[in-house]
Amino acid sequence: MQSKRPAVWHIYTQLIQEGSSAKNQQQNPSKRRRREEKREPILPPLPLLASLGESIDRSAGTMFQGCGLFACVSRRGADVRKRGEAGAASSRVAAEPAVWEEEEADGAARQMAWAEVESATGAFSSRVIGHGGFSTVYLASLSSARLAAVKVHCSSERLHRAFRQELDVLLSLRHPHIVRLLGYCDERDEGVLVFEYAPNGDLHQRLHGGDDTAPLPWSRRVAIAFQVATALEYLHEGSSPAVIHGDIKASNVLLDGNMDAKLCDFGFAHSGVSTTAGRGRSSGRAIMGSPGYVDPQLLRTGVANKESDVYSFGVLLLELVTGREAVCRETGCRLTAVVCPTVSEGNVADVVDRSFTGKYSADEATVVVELAMRCVSDTPGLRPSMADVVHVLQEKTTALISAVGSRLDRRIMF
Incomplete structure (x- = not known):
């Protein structure tokens, strides 16, 4: 027995040093490959995390804390992975194409089971097409x-409350110009919202x-400006109670197959004439x-109120006319600070996007x-x-006539 102790100790220390890699090398390669293929999509690859950080820095700098974001992503990946191991039966369902049951008779969003979500996303192996501060x-x-x-x-717990708030809104x-909610799932800690797909990306892109x-x-x-304006008019005047969107920007305007606008991302939306945004960590909410x-x-x-939504829409209008971003990447200057002095001097033509090359009405x-x-x-x-604004x-x-034709009749839009 004494002669075997060095060999046992060598194997033990090797396992400690190499971690799970030594264990993986001893397993059947095909089984290991299947498990890796099954687990790999749960956490985004390193380039995606880098891209995510860049995206958040560009478009949501004041809203999100970086360390909390990555901790959240890691925690969600671990939670989903843990549930996937515990629920092998439901994971097998994801190998089959999703079967979308009939929608509610009134076209309302349908409550979905977690297994349906897994099936639709291929157990979350589908292509990642977007990411926010606390969602994928x-x-x-x-x-x-x-x-x-x-x-x-x-x-x-806090983000689940935010999910419920967004869902309720x-x-x-x-x-027609607010992205349609098709379904939702609130069975697990990760709240899930299922939206219509807009194949032409977002306006910022x-x-x-x-x-x-x-x-x-x-x-x-x-046309896009008009469509977003009608969506905001509906939120402010047509819904009861009124809804404050809270985050109007180009990346929150999706474009469908007809290049029509769909306002999205209601994570900061609130019902009521106004709402008080958080100011610092103690409030539990971001500005x-x-x-x-x-x-x-x-x-x-x-x-935050209707007027703050109108301000954000005004920046979006300037972005559409000038083709410039709301914040210049090179200088960090706000678009309003660059454009307003030029326009106040009566030089509107100087700020118009040069890509139009004369194919627009100066008036x-x-x-x-x-x-x-x-x-x-x-x-x-x-x-x-x-x-x-709509008027x-x-x-x-x-220009609206050539872009949207008979659909300009707002009476058929509500």
Whole structure:
């Protein structure tokens, strides 16, 4: 027995040093490969995490804390992995194509079982098409002919309350230019929202995606502005109670197969005429809005209201006209700080996107820019309502006719 102790000790120390790799090398390669294929998609690869950090730094700098974000991602991955091991039977369901049952008779979102979500996403092996501060969005297949975007929230008590809040708002909304909620699942700690899929990405990608992205023509940009305006008018005036979106920006405007706008991401939305945003960690909530879009008045008072949504929409209008980002990547300057002095001197043509190359109406551009300037007024009381914005765009921009045709009739939109 004494002669065997060195060999046993050698094996023990080798296992301690090499960890699970020594164990994996002794296992059947095919079994190990199947397990790795099954587990790999649960946590994003390193390049995706780097991209995620860059995206959050660009579009949500004031809203998210980096360390909390990655801890949340790691924790959600561990939770999902743990449940996947415990529920092997339900994981096997994911090998089969999802079967989307009939929708509710009134078109309302349907409550889904966790097994359906696993099936639709291939046990979360589907392509990641988006990510936010505390959620990941997967491309999912509801049936052989229907795709969807599945948003999986991180697992924590506080974030589950945020999920319930977003869900409650979404369940009360129905508008052609607000992304449609198809279903949801609240069986587990990770809240799941299933949305219609918008194949043309988001407006930020289309405006600032680089040389390989065809520039949007003037008529389409005006149409997108009008469509987002009608969605906001509906939130402020057409829903009961009124809804404050809280985070209007180009990346929260999706584009469907017809290049029509779909307002999305209601994670900061609240019902009521106004709401008080958190100010610091002790409040448990982040300041609403994103850099470049957030109303300075909101930063000063912490109160989000209709006027703060109007301000953010005004920045979006300027972004559509100029083709520039809300915050310059090189200088860090806000778009409003760059454009407003030029426009105040009457030089509207100097700020218009050069990609139009004359294929736009100078008069219409002036109307849109002046409307945007009213929206971003430093005095909230001087900003127009979204109903006023819709009226101006509809009455003063004939580009809408060529872009949306008969669908311009707002009476069929609600």
